[in-house]
Amino acid sequence: MAHIKLQGRSGKGALIANPNCSTIVCLMAATPLHRHAKVVRMVVSTYQAASGAGTAVMEEPMQQTHEVFFFNASKSHFVQYALNLFSHNAAVFSNGYNEEEMKLVKETRKFWNDMDVKVTATCIRVPVMHAHAENVNLQIEKPLGEDTARRILEGAAGVVVVDDRESNHFPTPLDVSNKDDVAVGRIHQDLSQDGNLGFTKIEYHVLIKLDIFVCGDQIRKGAARKAIQIAENLS
Template sequence: MKEYKIAILGATGLVGQEFLKILEERNFPISDIILTASSNSEGKKILFKGENLTVKEAKKEIFKGVDIIFSSAGASVSKNLLPDITNKETIAIDNTSAFRMYGDVPLVVPEVNSEDLKKHNGIISNPNCSTIQLVVALKPLNDFIPIKRVIVSTYQAVSGAGNKAIQEMYKQIKDKLENKPLNYEKTILPQVIAFNVIPHGGNFLENDYTEEEMKIVNETKKIMNLPNLKITATSVRVPVINGHSESVNIEFEKEFSPEKAKELLSNFKGIKLIDNPKNKEYPMPIFISGKNDVFVGRIRKDTSCDNALNMFIVADNIRKGAALNAIQIAEKMIEMNLL
């Protein structure tokens, strides 16, 4: 089997660390691996497959001869580096928002639109974490009865904002329990997160939605190839360490029974149904953190609309929402002889 020269851009970050864990777990065929981050991390040691690897500063020259770059160092770093170093031989699977809506960049969730990978020009974008888990659940339902409208509200974990945001939450919780005043200034998140929820992810746009909300809207349309899909989102950060949750209302062209939806979802690769409310069984972030699947439950008829269903969707935002999906893209490309 062919082996690949890999580079991780952002290897010291939450997503970067998860890349390494999953590459090792899945025994991804690697001939060589280069770890890169900012100049602050130059010389740091990271253990991979029993070997202590040295982190290098991410500079263009380092990526020469690399087959696959898994990139998660922020959108501005991707914009600066990737266009100059990628081509048909050196491809990047980019976890940032830098290129997601570019017409010539495939935005891929392998369970949904792997055919789009054939159109790549060196960069493939990994969607936003909240979008990935949503489209995995929408796909088998839309294949059976077309979707008319989606209303999604997210409950997003703090890990989605990176390592520093988690440390910030721990400190705020500790301060609160010690009756110290909370420091609201210079925080990574826009407001205090301990004992709070924040309806503000990314910047506010001219239409009064946040960037996070419009990513869900625009990326879902692109991945599902449904440019006219009616979809609206409210994105909320909650004081959960890891695992994004979504409350989703889906209106279909025709009536859709909850029983049929459960059957389709439980038979779809990558989805696990947990839906036994009488036994207190439904998906929750605390139990799905560290798992690969998208978990769906609380499937029920919308009592206000004949053709609509409500459901609750939970996934590990660092795994399926980021690193795992990117590695699955690479695996799919190998399977499709694109790498």
């Protein structure tokens, strides 16, 4: 990925895959943490912008908002986009996951070169013009405190930490629109584990769960700019 070195290059292949935009936004933040303390399970919930579906779809929220407010109805052919959210409009497989969600699963394993990492995702379309937002819950193999995680992310290329609890200032899609960097905030331990400390014992290993919230412009960072940066790495 962009600021994450190309891995697994043998020099024999003619094709290099550009990961899906929702995967890129997620892994720009998760990978620096994974390199410090191995992630064994990741739960991702995405809130994906209209621009990810193309120019025609981008016009729907604005047009439908006008229709709803002035005519109390919408002429949507699929599902009302304005003032609404819905499951990502990708094909749904027999396992219950849709295509977008399975891309996150498969591409994470491929990029991390780890077929054992557990990944589950729920991908939702929201009435936002630009930039995806994603909540990422990481289950990590060894203890990783919030302060350490924050320092790792602050030192990661292509990542900006926006995590001000006192003023309730965290990443938003609007803040990252038309920008190359992804923004990360809401960095905290998952208190759902035993003792409300974010720790649990599984197979004699102490695992910690960490929550982060990530926003990134999926067109600029997740597609166009990413393709350019792959080419630059190959030159």
